[in-house]
Amino acid sequence: MSTELLLVARILHVIAGVSWLGEVVTINFVLLPALFKARGDDRLVLLSTVFPYVFRLATALGGIAVASGLALFLWYTRLDPLAALRSHWGWYILIGGTLGALLFAFHLFQESGAERSVAAHLAFVLDSDDTGQVQALLKHLALFPRLGMLVLIAVIILMISAAHFA
Numbered sequence: 583m584s585t586e587l588l589l590v591a592r593i594l595h596v597i598a599g600v601s602w603l604g605e606v607v608t609i610n611f612v613l614l615p616a617l618f619k620a621r622g623d624d625r626l627v628l629l630s631t632v633f634p635y636v637f638r639l640a641t642a643l644g645g646i647a648v649a650s651g652l653a654l655f656l657w658y659t660r661l662d663p664l665a666a667l668r669s670h671w672g673w674y675i676l677i678g679g680t681l682g683a684l685l686f687a688f689h690l691f692q693e694s695g696a697e698r699s700v701a702a703h704l705a706f707v708l709d710s711d712d713t714g715q716v717q718a719l720l721k722h723l724a725l726f727p728r729l730g731m732l733v734l735i736a737v738i739i740l741m742i743s744a745a746h747f748a
C-alpha cells in the first residue's frame with residue numbers, strides 16, 4: 583500500500599467508524615424516543631419504513647470500518663498479525679478491533695432478525711391494544727442500540743489510545 587492509499591484507508595476508516603457511532607447515537611436519542619412516543623399505526627409505519635434504512639446504513643458504515651481497519655492492521659503489522667501481541671499498540675488494536683468486528687457480526691446476524699420479529703410482534707399486540715406489552719417489546723428493541731453505543735465508544739477510545747498514546 584502506498585502512502586496515499588494508506589491515507590485514504592485511514593480517512594475512510596475514521597469517517598466510517600465515527601459515523602457509525604453517530605448513527606447509533608441518533609437511534610438512541612432521536613429515533614427510539616420518537617418510536618416510544620408514536621401511537622398505533624404511526625409506530626408501525628416508523629418501524630417498517632425508517633428502520634430498514636437505518637439498518638442498511640449501519641451495515642455499510644460498520645462494513646467499511648471493519649474492512650478498512652483490517653487492511654490498516656495488516657499493513658501496519660506487515661502481514662504478521664501475531665507481531666501485534668508484542669506491543670501495547672497491538673493489544674489496543676486487537677481488543678478494539680475484535681470488539682468492533684464482533685459488534686458488526688452481531689449486527690448482521692442478530693439485529694435484523696430481532697427488528698423483524700419485534701415489528702411482527704408489535705403488529706400482533708397492536709390489535710389487542712395492550713400498551714404494557716407494546717412498551718416491553720419496544721424496550722427489548724432499544725437494548726441493542728444502547729449496548730452498541732457503549733461498545734463503539736470503547737472501541738474508539740482503544741483506537742485513539744493505540745494511535746496516540748501507545
Ligand code: HEM
Binds near residue numbers: 676682734
Ligand atoms: C468497528 C468499529 C471501529 C471503529 C469505530 C474504529 C475507530 C477508529 C478510529 C477513530 C481510529 C483513529 C484513531 C486516531 O487516529 O486517533 C482508528 C484507527 C485504527 N483502527 Fe479502528 N475502528 C474500528 C474497527 C477496527 C478494526 C476491526 C480494526 C482491525 C483490527 C481496526 C484497526 C485500526 C488501525 C490499525 C488503526 C490505526 C491506528 C494507528 O494509526 O496507529 N479498527 N480506528
